[in-house]
Amino acid sequence: MAMSKSLSIIFNKAPYGTQSGRELLDIALMAAAFDMEICALFIDDGIYQLLRDQQPDILHMKNHSATFKALELYGIETVLVSSEDLRLRHLSTEQLMPVAEQAEPNKIQQVIAQSDFVFML
Structure with a gap:
């Protein structure tokens, strides 16, 4: 039986202004369905993806931040935020x-170096 591959998804952009956060989140959840080991990494301005009480509706944008709470439900256990950032x-x-x-x-x-695949948008 083949070993499962690992995937690091790097969130490095602020949550609004681009769709990258939403798209990376979708990739993480889809990859979890394929039994891959997934690490979600929040660096640079990507740490803003995890801010509590976001109100993107003011900008007429959908709030995808609550979906980060589902990472654990999808078996994504390694979720790291850069202490330096x-x-x-x-x-x-x-x-x-x-x-x-x-x-x-x-x-x-x-974590990135040990991953088979790395996604960043």
């Missing part, structure tokens, strides 16, 4: 949805 943006984990674990950049790089 949180510090640089003066954010704390209390301001984020409780779906990600803080990780130093070297840990995130290690």
Whole structure:
């Protein structure tokens, strides 16, 4: 039996202005259906994807942030947010949805290096 492949999905853009966050989330959930080991990594402005209490309806956009709470339901257990990028943006984990674990950049790089596939939009 073949070993399952691993996929790292890197969220590195703010949640609004592009569709990349929504599209990467869709990719993660679809890949989970194929029994791949999936890691969701939030770096750079991608950490804003996880902010609590977003109100994109003000911008006439759909709110996809609540869907991040489904990652665990889909078996996506490795969800990391860059502690350095949180510090640089003066954010704390209390301001984020409780779906990600803080990780130093070297840990995130290690996860990426060990992945069979990496997606970033």
